Amino acid sequence: MLCRTANELFWMSRHIERAENTARMLDVTYRMSLLPYEVIEPGLAWAEPWAVPLITSGLATGYYERYPELSAENVLRYTILDATNPSSIFCCLRAARESARSVRGAITSEMYEDLNSAWLEVRGYDYARLEAGGVSEFLEWVKMRSHLFRGVTVGTLLRDEAFHFIRLGTHLERADNTARILDVKYHTLLPSAADVGGAVDYYQWGALLRSVSGFEAYRKIYSDVITPRRVAELLILRDDMPRSLHACMNFIHETLEHLCDEHSREIERAAGELHAKVHYGRTDDIIRFGLHEYLMDFLERISELGDEISQTFLVPEWDSGVWMRLAGRA
């Protein structure tokens, strides 16, 4: 497969996944904002529900450059519709569709049609229409479009390299997102480290779980009150939980085994190492090490893995001697 094609496919799926994650986060925030809440430490940005999605996605700086004040409407405008915010749902769907268009020969026509129709629809939204139709309904629609696209992909695409790069993009993005959500919520929700073992606010933690479709899974598995410790276990270590770090690393590791050859063993090794960390990890050790420190370390490694994938498969240094030697041999 052409490197350029692989690159576009990788980013196509990352952007769709990012749109879905943004929708999830906003949906939970929106629901939370309807509940009465207490400001734990006044003056701290993350104490405000509408600041949480901005902080989680690293968008707070960009937001405050455009909007002087925090408000529900402004956050929704910025994260859903703003054409100047490259992470807005609008921009993510546009970028995904542009990628698909530029490599439409590598995906099935069903996939392109599905993504194109999602784009044609989102293009017609402004804030008035968003409000009139219901914010939650719109966010639900974004999630469903992402599910639909993944379903069309799994249901129609040959299991070739295109499929692998698409899957890689989805799960790298998802792992990154789950780690961020967990980290930010951890800060927000836990007044002190001493509370790690105890039961905390049912609504707040329920919301976190719902944002990663984990609420029902939690109930099924633990049949008990929500504790931060178990939430961490569920979202980091359980490999049967589709959005957990472990599940994501399973996909990433397995996919890289398909893609790597003798020239790219190092990536496979790095992915294997990170996979082992979640595969063999124990909740106690994570808590002892510090959940925040653990997640920071994970985010750094997953980002390095993304960079290496990029340098090896997607945008290699073209005119390096290695390539020319390979060409001589081909």
Add this chain to the structure above:
Amino acid sequence: MILDLARDLQCSPDPVRPPHKYFVSRSIYDEMRAPDGGIRPPYQAFAGWLDRTPTARIAQKREEAERAFHRVGITFAVYGEESGSERLIPFDLVPRIISGDEWKVLDRGLRQRVQALNAFLHDIYHDQAILKAGIVPAERVLSNAQYRTVMQGMDVPGGIYAHIAGVDLVRAGAGEFYVLEDNLRVPSGVSYMLENRKMMMRLFPELFATQRIRPVQHYPDLLLANLYGLSPAGEERPTVAVLTPGAHNSAYFEHAFLAQQMGVELVEGPDLFVQNDTVYMRTTRGPQRVHVIYRRVDDDFLDPLAFRPDSMLGVPGLFAAYRAGRVTLANAIGTGVADDKSIYPYVPEMIRFYLTEEPVLANVPTYLLHRKEDCDYVLAHLPELVVKETHGAGGYGMLIGPTAAAAELEAFRQRIVAAPDKYIAQPTLALSTCPTFVESGLAPRHVDLRPYVLSGKTVNLVPGGLTRVALREGSLVVNSSQGGGTKDTWVLAN
């Protein structure tokens, strides 16, 4: 000769056909309706269906088609508008229907014409027999901007230059066909031929169940087989790629579509590199050799080392690899000279010269303005004629005398006097019309026809082509960039 439809209407709506009133002009050939109001034989079954089908259903199907084309993304980019803007080419539901007997003649004529054009291209880059014989003036060829001296003496696989040709045909007043133009560089539109057929089968399966309409959907297979056949010596399983200028090119949809239909890689210039006169793709598993390139990039932009040095679309060293016979380009470099409008008048002579046959398809009489007597005539009769730039394409740079304002005529007159050899002129043909859905209902609109001829070890074409329709009343310009639409084209089996 252009006809004023409003003046010349035959205003006798048939009382037994209330749903779709359709008036035709008496002096223009209509594809469906004869001057006496009767339905021509190829349209009999269709016209019956049209009468039985409620207008509401047709309207609903039109909407359905439009939505589907949008979703599928069958769009074309428009130059000169906001960058990245995409538009749909309007699609009309009424097919253009050609009888089996008529097609037989067209098929024979197209093969003959393209065969002669390929012989001509081989000749002018080798022995130049036709120039020596004085049949085509040597200076028209050798000093033509599209003539590539770098191709002189170079052998290309099979001696074929125009592997893919799109020949524009029009039908005039008495029902006879003319060749309007030979497109031998990077003719486009075949994807619309295929998508239009797919759409019609989806919208109106009953039409295909009850009539014997010859299929065209195997075009990509024929194209792939043709490209495989061009492999450089010794390669049994060549790697084929389609080279596109990129997603912002107006025909990008088609490039992607063809690559996908053939199951080959769609590449842009930067995806390729040349090492030791060998072309490679940059893939996730390292360099992969490419043997045959179906290029949809113009000659000038193919290789900055050989042609335009500012080209960002091309591949440095591609020409050297081509010259070394390590890669085949389809079409070959330098085919533009043979579809140049100043060479066009000589095609019938080429057929006689190379094939010793009489041309099956007629040319439109053409005035070459570098000839003094032609030029004088044209300047005296400008309001009756169509004037075209010899290198023009896409309906740009064209004067249609009968509809032009006085100022436009005067502007063209000055341009002709300043550089007569840049122009040709032809009588304004009364292009045939085909029933077309417009705001007010069914109305005649002018059409042309572009079949695609594939030349390799054998010459192949699918029965059909792209019918383009000028949607504006009375307009003769069918180009999609100028508001033209398309129709499905049916060739009936005998």
